[in-house]
Amino acid sequence: MSAWTLCVDFGTAYSKAAAAPRNAWSRFDPASVRPLMIGGVQETGNAFLLESAVFVDDDRILFGRAAMARAEEAGRKRMALRSFKTLLSVSDLDRALNTSAPASVDPHRIFQMRDLIVLYLAYLLSAVDAAAAYDPMVRDATSIERRYAAPAWRSGDSAGMHQSIVRLFGEAETLRHAVGDQILEPEGISIQAVSDLLPKAMAEPAPYEMGLIFEATAAAAYTSIGLPDSGAHLIVVDMGAGTTDIAALARSGARLSELPEARVTLKQAGDFIDSVIANIVLANSRWAKTQAQQTELWRAVQRHMRDIKEAVFEEGRATLRHEGKVISVQMRDIERDRDFKEFMKGLASAYQFGLEVLRDDVMARGRTEIQAIAVGGGAAAPFIRELIKKTKARGNTRVTARPATPDWAHAREFRGNLAPVFPQLAISIGGALAPEQMLAAQGGINPRADAQT
Amino acid sequence: MPAVKAKPGRPKKSAAPKRAAPRASLADALGQAAWAEADSALAEALALCDEAISGATDVDQAALLDLLSQSLARAARKRGFTRLGALGAKEAFDRKRHDFTNPPKRTPKTVRIVARGVARAGETLVKTRVGPVRRTGKK
Known part of the structure; x- marks a missing residue:
């Protein structure tokens, strides 16, 4: 197999990439799914995760884990730029890109958000290339089709937004070739070099081809691949950091189309759950009386939030130690929270609405089943699992909740090692497996050809 | 969609992942x-x-x-470990899945889970530990 598809997922905290043979959809073999070790360019940590971070230091630009470490040393007034996904999915992308980076990110006040994104993409592309060349199957590819996964654009102008994003990739491609492998080193690159090379890269982006796949579609792809005659209708609940999205998808052969009338986006998601938990911890900590104590406790909770949420979701409770005090938070505390109850009401009604729209399509096509999938950070939450497991559609349409980690991820070849990390890599894997017909947009830029015409 | 040609040759040494064993x-x-x-x-x-x-x-x-x-x-x-059973739950005794914390003289039909078992990738690493179901006193 020499033709491959490679998909990049820039998650809010980490970027991931995976590759699959281009004919994976029609001839699926779990052993040919290749998550790429893009984090392998960093000295420590999970080799499949690359920290999505850029830090503007005194005279250098640092990337990835080195950026995060330096930001931590630099104190509270300085921060690394993260959340590229959030930035790239805003409705007015051009305006967002042309905004100056805040002083906390760029104390020199010389960079726009666009500059920093191009820098990060140059780092990411170099890491992806190194990882692809390291993989014994992908490195022998005769051709690689590239994709990126993104949330559905709020503006609905997929093609227009896609063109802008591909241009950023083209600029990043020029820049990384000019900078060389130095960009992958922990000491990053000098601001002087960036000042010299970045304007040239922006003026002369490399020709670049990419496909865009929506995250919900990528989730549908990894869930339904390999299932005989199933997954014709799917409802996806995607609870990320900033939004919870419900998408209804109908599959016809390899083509997967979204039923736009079913899409609902709720503004409460992971960040909202975080604040509910932090408020519960504060309420359970009567000893924290002063503003300073409460602020310090709030920060400590936020620092450990990932572990706290994981424990609450999986074990029903989490225990946190802070300044000699032990504080517990339980799932039932969250369920009793008034704002949470409101959120759940809204979520249940949005989900039911999506299910009914999908059911009409199921009926019209003479089908009988809907597959329900939860993705994103919220997929492990018991209230999301309950929602997709227990909510029924009207009439005879059966709703089957699919596991967050598909059965094929437990294949013997992986020796139990893919399943634990699958949720983190899922979107990049789904994006690589999906057939071309599932793409939301494709195409690229070729400035040299454009200039000749 | 036209495909991007993969570049021939291997990456420069400095760009290779730093931590994985070469043949991992x-x-x-x-x-x-x-x-x-x-x-x-x-x-x-x-x-x-x-x-x-x-x-x-x-x-x-x-x-x-x-x-x-x-x-x-x-x-x-x-x-990727998973726990087997629920603490305190009653189950029909199964020699393949259960171990007694304190083996009784006569094997009961039903047992109570004292400690959940642990499995990984479909393989049981520790069997579920069980004890007798204690009778509630009836008057």
Whole structure:
């Protein structure tokens, strides 16, 4: 197999990439799914995760884990730029890109958000290339089709937004070739070099081809691949950091189309759950009386939030130690929270609405089943699992909740090692497996050809 | 969509992933990644163990046990362990799945789960530990 598809997922905290043979959809073999070790360019940590971070230091630009470490040393007034996904999915992308980076990110006040994104993409592309060349199957590819996964654009102008994003990739491609492998080193690159090379890269982006796949579609792809005659209708609940999205998808052969009338986006998601938990911890900590104590406790909770949420979701409770005090938070505390109850009401009604729209399509096509999938950070939450497991559609349409980690991820070849990390890599894997017909947009830029015409 | 030609040749040495063994399989590399996530939780568990054993801490034993159990559960999740059964649940005794904490003289038909079993990748690492179902006194 020499033709491959490679998909990049820039998650809010980490970027991931995976590759699959281009004919994976029609001839699926779990052993040919290749998550790429893009984090392998960093000295420590999970080799499949690359920290999505850029830090503007005194005279250098640092990337990835080195950026995060330096930001931590630099104190509270300085921060690394993260959340590229959030930035790239805003409705007015051009305006967002042309905004100056805040002083906390760029104390020199010389960079726009666009500059920093191009820098990060140059780092990411170099890491992806190194990882692809390291993989014994992908490195022998005769051709690689590239994709990126993104949330559905709020503006609905997929093609227009896609063109802008591909241009950023083209600029990043020029820049990384000019900078060389130095960009992958922990000491990053000098601001002087960036000042010299970045304007040239922006003026002369490399020709670049990419496909865009929506995250919900990528989730549908990894869930339904390999299932005989199933997954014709799917409802996806995607609870990320900033939004919870419900998408209804109908599959016809390899083509997967979204039923736009079913899409609902709720503004409460992971960040909202975080604040509910932090408020519960504060309420359970009567000893924290002063503003300073409460602020310090709030920060400590936020620092450990990932572990706290994981424990609450999986074990029903989490225990946190802070300044000699032990504080517990339980799932039932969250369920009793008034704002949470409101959120759940809204979520249940949005989900039911999506299910009914999908059911009409199921009926019209003479089908009988809907597959329900939860993705994103919220997929492990018991209230999301309950929602997709227990909510029924009207009439005879059966709703089957699919596991967050598909059965094929437990294949013997992986020796139990893919399943634990699958949720983190899922979107990049789904994006690589999906057939071309599932793409939301494709195409690229070729400035040299454009200039000749 | 036209495809981008992959570049021939291998990457320069400095660009290669720095931590994987040269011939590590993907499964091994994924296993290492899971360990990277589990390591800090295990380290925390060891430190909590010391605190519990030494007793030289302001935190009470029950809270320490909570914290220790949480750290171990986190490490186990990162490694893909699953727990078998539910604490306190009654089940029909099955020699293949159950171990008695204190073997009785006569094997009962129904047992109560005292400690959940542990499995990974479909393989049982520790059987579910069970004890007798205690009769509730009827008057």
